[in-house]
Amino acid sequence: MTRLLFEDVERWAIDRPDAIAVHDEHESVTYQQLSVRSNQIAALLLKHGVQTNDRVAICVPKGWHAIAAMLASAKVGAPYVPLDPDSPAARIQLILEACQPAVVIAHPSAVNTVSAAVTANPDALVGTLASAQDTTWPVDPAFTEADLPDPDGIAPLAMPDIESDDLAHVLFTSGSTGVPKGVQITHQNVISYIDWVVEHFDYTSDDQLSGHSPLHFDLSTMDIFATFAAGATLHPVPAGLNINPVNLADWIRERNLTQWFSVPTALNHLLRLGSLAESEFPALRRLLWCGEVLPTPTLIGLMDALPGVEFTNLYGPTEATIASSWYQVPEIPNDPAASIPIGVPCAGEELLVLRKDGHPTDDDEIGDLYIEGVGLSPGYWQDEEKTAAVFRTDLLPGRRIYYTGDLAWRRGDGQVVFAGRADSQIKSRGHRIELGEIEAALETLDAVDTSAIVAIDVDHLTGSAICAAFTADSPMKPALLAKELAELVPRYMLPHRWLQLDELPTNVNGKVDRPALRTSFLSMEKS
Amino acid sequence: MSTLTVDAIIDVLENNLFLLVEDADQDLVESGQLDSLVFVELLLAVEQLTGQQLAPKDLDLDDLRTPERIAKAFNELLLQAG
Numbered sequence: 032m033t034r035l036l037f038e039d040v041e042r043w044a045i046d047r048p049d050a051i052a053v054h055d056e057h058e059s060v061t062y063q064q065l066s067v068r069s070n071q072i073a074a075l076l077l078k079h080g081v082q083t084n085d086r087v088a089i090c091v092p093k094g095w096h097a098i099a100a101m102l103a104s105a106k107v108g109a110p111y112v113p114l115d116p117d118s119p120a121a122r123i124q125l126i127l128e129a130c131q132p133a134v135v136i137a138h139p140s141a142v143n144t145v146s147a148a149v150t151a152n153p154d155a156l157v158g159t160l161a162s163a164q165d166t167t168w169p170v171d172p173a174f175t176e177a178d179l180p181d182p183d184g185i186a187p188l189a190m191p192d193i194e195s196d197d198l199a200h201v202l203f204t205s206g207s208t209g210v211p212k213g214v215q216i217t218h219q220n221v222i223s224y225i226d227w228v229v230e231h232f233d234y235t236s237d238d239q240l241s242g243h244s245p246l247h248f249d250l251s252t253m254d255i256f257a258t259f260a261a262g263a264t265l266h267p268v269p270a271g272l273n274i275n276p277v278n279l280a281d282w283i284r285e286r287n288l289t290q291w292f293s294v295p296t297a298l299n300h301l302l303r304l305g306s307l308a309e310s311e312f313p314a315l316r317r318l319l320w321c322g323e324v325l326p327t328p329t330l331i332g333l334m335d336a337l338p339g340v341e342f343t344n345l346y347g348p349t350e351a352t353i354a355s356s357w358y359q360v361p362e363i364p365n366d367p368a369a370s371i372p373i374g375v376p377c378a379g380e381e382l383l384v385l386r387k388d389g390h391p392t393d394d395d396e397i398g399d400l401y402i403e404g405v406g407l408s409p410g411y412w413q414d415e416e417k418t419a420a421v422f423r424t425d426l427l428p429g430r431r432i433y434y435t436g437d438l439a440w441r442r443g444d445g446q447v448v449f450a451g452r453a454d455s456q457i458k459s460r461g462h463r464i465e466l467g468e469i470e471a472a473l474e475t476l477d478a479v480d481t482s483a484i485v486a487i488d489v490d491h492l493t494g495s496a497i498c499a500a501f502t503a504d505s506p507m508k509p510a511l512l513a514k515e516l517a518e519l520v521p522r523y524m525l526p527h528r529w530l531q532l533d534e535l536p537t538n539v540n541g542k543v544d545r546p547a548l549r550t551s552f553l554s555m556e557k558s
Numbered sequence: 559m560s561t562l563t564v565d566a567i568i569d570v571l572e573n574n575l576f577l578l579v580e581d582a583d584q585d586l587v588e589s590g591q592l593d594s595l596v597f598v599e600l601l602l603a604v605e606q607l608t609g610q611q612l613a614p615k616d617l618d619l620d621d622l623r624t625p626e627r628i629a630k631a632f633n634e635l636l637l638q639a640g
Contacts, residue, residue, distance in 0.1 A: 117590055271619045273594045274587065278618070300598050304614070460595055514578040522590055529576065 033195045035218045037105040039259040040066055047262060050236065054286070055094035056269035062262070065099055071179040072103030072160065073188055076134060079156050079174065083108035083192050085133035086201065088155075090114040090123075090144040093246050093267045096160055098255055100136050101200075101246075105218075108191025109133070110198035112213075113247040116140070118521045120147040126203045126211055127151035129412060134158070134173075139165040195219040201412050202249050202349055205464050205524070207455070209471030213412030216249070220352040223405040225257040227378040231357070232290075232317060232343075234261035239286060239314065242267035243293035248461075249349045250321055254292060276300035280307060287314040294322035294461025299329050307336040321345035321354050323458035324449065327367050334363045346373035346449070349463070350421070350433050352406035355380045358446065372446035373439070379405035384441050389426040392441065397450050400439040401432040408433075457486045457495045462523045469497065469526070472519040476512065478503050481535055483543045484526065487552050498552040499526035502534055528552055561636065562604065564629045570603045571625060582626040587619055597622065604632055610639045 043050060044066035052062045060068075081087065087104040089111050091097035097113075104111035112130050114123055116138065124147035127135070135148045135157045145168045148157050158174035159166055166172055199218045203211040228234070240258045242265050244250035258265040266286050272279045279301060283291060291312075298320060301307060318333065318340050325344065334342060347355035358374025376382050381403040384392045392398035401423070410418030421434045438450040455466040466484040473482045482501040489496045501512070509529035516525055530551065536544040564582045571577045577591045586592040605612055612635045621631040 274592060274619050274622060275597055275614065275617050276594050277614050278616070296595070300594060303598065304601075509576045510572050510578040513576045517590075522593070523595075525576070527576070 033219060033222050035105055035191070035193070035195060036199050036221060036256055037069065037102045039256070040069070040102060043259070043262045047236070050262060051264045052259065053095040053098060053265045053267065055267045057094065060095045065095065065102065067182045068099040069102035069106060070185055070188060071182055072100055073106040074180045074185045075174060075178060076103060076107050076109065079134060081107055081109050081133050084197070085109045086112050086130045088112045088114055088127060088130065088132040088135040088148070089246070090116050090135065090137045090141040091160070092116060092138055092270065093242065093251075097246055100160065101255070105199060106188055106191065108193040108197070110200050112201045112203070114144055115245060115247045115521060116144065119143065119518050121519050122211065122521065123147040124151045126213070127155075129211070129213055130201055136160060139167070142168060145169060195222065200252070202247065204349055205468045207465040207467035209468050212414065212417060214349045215409050215412055216352055217409065220406055220408065221252055221256055223379055224353050224377065225253065225260045228253060228257045229260045231377070234263060236262040238263035238289045240265055240290045241283070241288050241292055243291070243297060249353050250292065250294070253353045277304045283315065284312050288312065289314050290317040290319065291315060292319040292321070295320050295325035295329065296460040298325060298333060302329050302332045302336070307333070312337065312340075315340050317341045317343065319343045319345055321347070322461040325371065327364055327369055327371060330360065330371060331363055331367060334360070344371055344373060347402070347406065348433075348435050350408045351380070351402045352408065355402045355404070355406055356382055356447065370448050372442065372448045374446055376404070382447050383432060384439050384447065385426070394443045395440055397438050397440045399453060400435045400437040400447070402435060403430060403432045407431065457497070459486070459495045459497060460523060464497070464524055466497070469499070469520055469524050472516055473499060473501065475519065476515050478507050478512065478515070480504065483535055483545060483548055485545050485548045485552065487549050487556070489556060496527040497524070498528040498530070498548070500530045500532055500535060500548050500551070502532055507531060528555065530555070562608070562629050562632050564626050566607065567625045567629045567632070570600060570607065574603045575599055579625055583624050585623050586625070587623050592622060600628070608636060610636060612636070612639055
C-alpha cells in the first residue's frame with residue numbers, strides 16, 4: 032500500500048520539524064506546527080462524530096489554516112470537499128446537497144456557505160477554526176477555535192481505516208445541465224502524480240513553490256502535496272495580488288520562488304503589465320502552466336524575459352488528477368502562430384488519440400483524446416450514468432479509458448497536440464466552464480424569455496469571451512442581468528458580451544443557430 | 559493631457575465590463591465584482607480611451623475599491639505617463 036496524503040507532513044515533522052512548510056500572507060508555519068494543528072482539528076472532528084468516508088466541506092481562504100483542515104480530514108479518513116468562498120450561495124447549496132457533508136468548516140466571512148449549508152444540510156455541523164466573536168452567521172457555530180483540544184492532551188491518532196484507493200477529496204466542476212459534478216479523487220491518484228512531479232522536476236527541500244490556484248481547483252493539490260512530498264515550502268499567493276497582478280512580480284522575487292505554476296491567465300497578465308524587465312527572478316528555475324492553452328506570443332515574451340527558466344506545459348482534466356502529460360519547451364518558438372504540444376504522458380499514464388470506432392488515428396490526424404492510467408478518478412460522485420458515459424470500458428476490451436472531450440492529433444515525433452473541444456465546454460481564464468450551466472441559470476431569470484450562450488475567441492490576452500444572446504419583453508440593461516445571474520453562478524461564468532434580440536436565430540431544424548450567433552458577436556468585436 | 563471623470567470610469571465598468579455600479583462610492587472589491595480579470599480589462603479599456611500606455615505599479619486593493627478611487631488612481635497614472 033502506498034501512503035496517504037497526510038503522511039509526508041508527518042515524516043517531515045519528525046525529520047525536519049523546524050523546516051517551513053507554508054509561508055502564507057500572514058505567517059510562516061513549520062512542518063511540526065502544521066502536523067500539530069491538523070492533529071488538533073482531527074481530534075475535534077472525531078469528537079464531533081466524524082467517521083471514515085464522511086465528507087468534510089472546507090470553505091476557508093487559501094492559507095495554512097485551510098491546509099491544516101484538509102490534512103485533518105485525511106487523518107480521520109474523511110474525504111474533504113473544498114468550496115469556493117466566492118461562489119454564490121445557490122451554487123454552494125447544490126454542491127452541499129450532493130455531497131452531504133457531516134461537517135462544514137467555514138471561515139467567519141463565508142456567510143454564503145453557512146447559509147447554504149443550513150438549507151442544504153440541516154444535520155451537518157457548521158463550525159469555524161477562528162474565534163466566535165469574528166462570526167456573523169445566521170446560526171451559532173457548532174465549534175470554534177476555542178474548542179480545539181490542547182495539543183499536549185491529544186491521544187496519538189490511529190491510522191484511519193482506509194486504503195490508498197479510498198477517496199481523498201471530491202472536487203466539484205461545472206456541469207452542462209446546471210448542476211456541478213463532483214469528481215472523486217483517491218489518495219493513490221494524487222500520490223502517483225506528485226511522486227512523478229517530485230522526481231521529474233527534481234524537487235528538493237530547498238524549493239520555494241507558488242500556490243496560485245484556488246483550493247477548489249485541482250492544480251492546488253499539486254502545489255500543496257508535491258511541496259510536502261519534497262519537504263519544501265509552499266507560498267500561497269495572497270488574494271490582494273490577484274486584484275492587481277502588477278505587484279505579483281515583486282512578490283515572486285521577494286519570496287525567492289524557485290517555481291511558478293498557474294493557469295496561463297496569470298502569465299498573460301504578468302507579461303502584459305510589463306513589469307518583468309525590471310523585475311528579474313534570480314531564484315526562479317521552473318515555470319509551469321496548466322488548465323488551458325498558453326498563447327504562443329505570451330510564451331515567447333516570457334522566455335525572452337526569463338532566460339535560464341525551464342518552461343513546461345502540463346495538460347490534464349480534473350477527472351485524470353491534475354495533469355496527465357507534459358511538454359518542456361526546448362527553445363523559444365520562432366513562429367507566434369505555432370501550437371505548443373500537450374506532450375507525452377506522465378509516468379503511469381497513457382494518452383490515446385482515437386477515431387470514433389476506437390482505432391488509433393494516423394499521425395497528424397485529429398481524433399478524440401482519451402486518457403488511461405493511474406490518474407483516472409473512480410468517477411463522479413453518486414452519478415453512475417455520467418461516470419459510465421465518459422469513463423469508458425466498452426471501447427477497448429479490458430481497458431478503462433477517460434473520454435476528455437478534447438480533440439487532438441499526434442505528431443510524427445510522438446508529441447500530442449491539442450486541437451479544440453468536441454463539445455461546448457470552454458476554458459476561460461483557467462476556469463473550466465460548461466456553457467450549458469450558464470444558459471440553464473440565465474433561463475431561470477424572470478426578465479429573460481429565451482437565451483443562448485456561445486463563446487468566441489477575442490484576443491490572446493483574454494482568450495474565450497462568454498457571449499449571451501437573449502430575448503425579453505422590454506429592453507434590459509446587461510449589468511442588471513449580470514447582477515441577477517451572479518446570484519446563481521460564480522462571477523467567472525458571467526458573460527462578457529450581451530446581445531438583446533427580438534428572437535434568437537434558428538437553423539433549419541428549428542434549433543438555436545449558434546454559429547450565426549458567434550458570427551454576430553464576432554462582428555460586434557470588429558465594429 | 560486628458561483626465562478621467564468618475565462618470566467615464568462608471569461608464570466603462572457598466573458598458574464594457576458589465577458590472578452593476580450603483581454609485582461612485584460602491585465597494586467593488588467587497589461585492590466581489592473587482593478581481594484581476596476585471597482590473598486588467600479596465601486597464602485596457604482606459605488605455606484605449608486615453609490612448610496612453612499605463613504602468614499601474616504600486617496600486618493596491620484600497621486604491622481600487624470604488625469607482626471614485628479608481629478614477630483618482632488612473633488620473634495619477636495618466637499624470638505620470640505624461
